[in-house]
Amino acid sequence: TLRYVPEESKDKVISDEDVLGTLLKVFQALFLNDFNKQSEILTMLPESVKSKYQDLLAVEHQGVKLLENRHQQQSTFKPEEILYKTLGFSVAQATSSLISAGKGVFVTKGLVPKGAVVSMYPGTVYQKYEPIFFQSIGNPFIFRCLDGVLIDGNDKGISKVVYRSCNGRDRLGPLKMSDSTWLTSEIHNPLAVGQYVNNCSNDRAANVCYQEFDVPAVFPVELKQYLPNIAYSYDKQR
Template sequence: MFTHLGYAVQRCTSQLATGGTGVAVCRGTVPPGAIVSMYPGTIYLPYEPIFFASLANPFIFRCLDGTLIDGNDKHLSWIIYRSCCQRDRIGLYPLGDLSWLTKFPVNPLAVGQYVNNQSTRFAANVAYQEFGHPRRLFLCH
């Protein structure tokens, strides 16, 4: 990550007293406007049920269009994400990355669910930004 972007982020203990796990820049400097992480997880469209997965789950992120992303890497959320990745395959190739469920994700940006919000002691130094992607899959040669 550092070689390509000039900075690297990682999960660590939060500086907030009640923050638990957080995300920090461990090498380099992040330029303004750069992407520092993504919010991985199971995506629920507004009409899909999420009741049981949402119980006592602080990792549910609501998008502006009503879509929900469950970024919890434990408990029922972990089981649902793994199940969907095993189900949604093209032959031997999974369509989802299971490594973000571990302590060492292959994609170093897949730590967005651990980014803490501002507090009275620390101002926010990152902001959530929703972005879409095309619904069509283009294969390159």
Template sequence: MIRGAIKTLEAKWKSYRHRFVPWIAVNLRKNERTLRQVTARSEDKTVPDVEVSASLVKLFTALLGNDLSKREVLNLLPTSVQSRYAQNVPKTQTDSPGEVMLDALGFRIHRGPSSLPSAGTSVFVTHGSVTKGATVAMYPGTVYQEYEPILLQSIGNPFVFRCIDRVLIDGNDKGISKIVYRSCSGRDQMGPLAMCDVSWLTDRPENPLAVGQYVNNCSNERAANVCYQEFDVPEDFPLELHQYLPNVSYRHDTKRPLRCVVLVSLRDIHCGEELFSNYYTIVH
């Protein structure tokens, strides 16, 4: 019984330690070589946001045009919008989201067991290759401003991502986190058009990028090949493509753009490689 209790406490500590300031401070010193440092919030951009947006639009446009189940929704859109997808809409069958991703972006990623001991699930490039500066994945979840309640959702939750401006993204696909996300997604529905993606909560995400919460931390032996980049969805982002964004705001706010976090490649990444990010960024 004692051994079981110790294991339970150890598991809880592993899920909490990344939010325990003294532990973070000690480990920053231990892993100084793996730290990512920027001199200002404005410089925490590996590639311009316009390139991130263009990459997402390219993939989401291909996904929407490829999905037969979305054909009725497409018919409800203005003619000018329908014309974007006219050449992509299939007549009989569709490719899988992963195949669409490979065709649109030149690579495909997938979840699998990490090569690191006890690291659990990770993300790998399974087909094609990634060029430096490409948008490789997205961090899904409910977006909380620093003043919004997240205590209950954060208990035993290792998937809470903290942005530089203290905005939080809860990327957990189970428990209370899952219930909150689904509730918020239904609130923002606009007629037949969904304003976010809920499929990342399942084993078959319609947006194959939405697995960023499973990318493991780098180490002195395994250097980071991707990094996090905060991305606020621009006003001109096509409305019909919002259904593939794997994020939703905890409170509906039309004055504040939707915060997303993408993972961008730091170098060329080849087929078979595991993705590693850096969990710690210091802003001077």
């Protein structure tokens, strides 16, 4: 199904700034929640960035003066709990309420305000000229963007192998340039379920819509570990 949008700007329900703000807010909360496991990454960050996270963690856990002892006092929450604490709602995959629709995505806790970012469409990003024929066979998870770029959100088969290969290729030491946990049952980014959001039916109108967003080049490198997308070609950033 192709969407007709007369102008690219009219495909925006909320601004790119709002989308970016939401992603940074959620990813930063996930990073702080998993702070004990970020030691290798922290050693590669500038002192100003490390100090920022230490200050945020100290505010979040008032009374903890020595961060090296934080493991004794910090509670680690599940990713979906972090999403709820950050945005006021959580989402998860479950059997769709639509007949023969397979899986769907449901709000499991809280309320979603109008205009909120509720999920991300994960997968390998292909330019129009890049090979995707074999990955596309029998694959219902390929999303076509307005400019012809394709996102393969299939978490099985050859699509899964390709994503993991690209994910390993782009890794810089402890710094992960993307998240591959959406391919597993232990998802680190609770928003990475967008490929299972079903379209509307004759009986039920859509209550969400897709909006395209290009991750800026200045996106914090320590938070890229939560981005559920990877470019098929090494020299392309989407």
